[in-house]
Amino acid sequence: MAPPDNDALWARALVKSYDGSPALRGVSLAAREGEILAVTGPRGCGKSTLLNCLSGQLLPDDGEVWFHSIPVHTLNASSRERLRRERFGWIGTEPHLVPELTVRENAALPLLLGGASHKAAALAAQEWLERLDVADCARRRPAELLQAQRQRVAIARALVTRPAVLFADEPTAPLHCADRGQVLRILTTVSRSHRITIVLATNDDEVTACADRTVALLDGRAAADAGERSRVTAGANGSLQEGAQDAQHTADAEPETAAPASAVAAGSTASAPPTAPPTATTATGREGADRCSASA
Numbered sequence: 001m002a003p004p005d006n007d008a009l010w011a012r013a014l015v016k017s018y019d020g021s022p023a024l025r026g027v028s029l030a031a032r033e034g035e036i037l038a039v040t041g042p043r044g045c046g047k048s049t050l051l052n053c054l055s056g057q058l059l060p061d062d063g064e065v066w067f068h069s070i071p072v073h074t075l076n077a078s079s080r081e082r083l084r085r086e087r088f089g090w091i092g093t094e095p096h097l098v099p100e101l102t103v104r105e106n107a108a109l110p111l112l113l114g115g116a117s118h119k120a121a122a123l124a125a126q127e128w129l130e131r132l133d134v135a136d137c138a139r140r141r142p143a144e145l146l147q148a149q150r151q152r153v154a155i156a157r158a159l160v161t162r163p164a165v166l167f168a169d170e171p172t173a174p175l176h177c178a179d180r181g182q183v184l185r186i187l188t189t190v191s192r193s194h195r196i197t198i199v200l201a202t203n204d205d206e207v208t209a210c211a212d213r214t215v216a217l218l219d220g221r222a223a224a225d226a227g228e229r230s231r232v233t234a235g236a237n238g239s240l241q242e243g244a245q246d247a248q249h250t251a252d253a254e255p256e257t258a259a260p261a262s263a264v265a266a267g268s269t270a271s272a273p274p275t276a277p278p279t280a281t282t283a284t285g286r287e288g289a290d291r292c293s294a295s296a
C-alpha cells in the first residue's frame with residue numbers, strides 16, 4: 001500500500017518481537033513535513049522499538065514504513081544505512097560522542113562519513129555548535145564537557161546533515177530543568193525554521209507539550225492519537241483512519257528544499273512504489289512549541 005502524498009513519514013501496522021516477545025503489536029502513524037510528533041507511554045511500551053523501526057535501524061517483523069516515496073521496510077541494509085546517514089538524524093538519551101575526537105570533529109562526523117571535505121564539514125559543524133551555544137567547546141574533548149553540553153553537541157551532530165526527519169529518543173531525560181527547556185526550544189525552533197519532521201519518544205509532559213501531535217503507546221499498541229489536531233489513528237486491525245480535523249497550516253516556516261528522495265531510493269528492493277510522488281506539506285500549528293519557546 002502506498003502512503004498518502006503529504007506525509008513525510010508513514011507507518012502501517014508495525015509488528016516487532018524480540019525472541020518471540022512482542023514489543024510492537026500493530027502500530028500505525030504518520031507525520032508531516034515539519035511536524036513534531038511525540039510518542040509517549042510507560043516504560044517498556046515500545047517507544048524506542050518504534051523509533052528504531054521508523055528510522056530503519058530495525059526491520060519490523062511485519063508492517064510498512066515509508067519515508068516519502070521510499071519503502072524503508074524493503075530497503076537492504078546498506079540502503080537503510082545510507083538513508084539514515086543522509087536524510088535522518090538521531091538523538092539518543094545519552095550523547096554517545098566519540099571520546100577521542102574533539103567536539104567539532106564529533107559534530108562534523110556525519111558529514112565526513114558522507115564524503116564532505118574536512119573544511120566544509122568543520123564549517124557546518126561550527127555553525128551548528130554556535131546555534132546550540134557550545135561553540136566555545138569546539139576544541140575540547142567530550143569528557144571535559146558537562147552532560148548538558150554533550151547532549152547539545154549530540155544534537156548538533158544530528159542536525160549537521162540537515163536531516164529531513166530527526167528521531168529523538170527521550171532526548172531530555174538526563175537533563176536538568178533549565179537545560180531541558182533550552183534543548184526543547186532548540187528542537188522546536190529548528191523544526192520550524194528548517195521544516196524538519198521530529199519524532200520523539202518521551203515520558204515528559206513538558207516535551208509532549210511541544211509536539212504538534214501525540215501518539216500514546218500502551219503495551220506495543222497505539223492507545224490513542226491524543227493530539228487535538230490528530231488526523232490519523234490506528235484502527236484495531238492496524239488500518240489508518242482519517243480524523244475529522246486537519247492540521248492548521250502556518251506560513252511562518254522558511255522552506256528549505258530537501259535533496260530528492262529518489263537519490264536514496266536507488267537501493268530499494270520494493271516492487272511497487274507509490275503511484276504518485278509526494279507533495280510538499282506545510283508545517284502544522286504548534287501552540288505547545290510556542291509555549292516552550294516563550295518559557296525556555
Ligand SMILES: Nc1ncnc2c1ncn2[C@@H]1O[C@H](COP(=O)(O)OP(=O)(O)OP(=O)(O)O)[C@@H](O)[C@H]1O
Pocket residue numbers: 018019022023041042043044045046047048049050201
Ligand atoms: N534488544 C532487545 N532485546 C530484547 N528485548 C527488548 C530489546 N529492546 C527492547 N526489548 C523489550 O521490548 C519491549 C519494548 O521496549 P522499548 O525499549 O521499545 O520500550 P520503551 O517504551 O522505549 O521503554 P523505555 O521507556 O524503558 O525505554 C520491552 O519489554 C523491552 O524489554
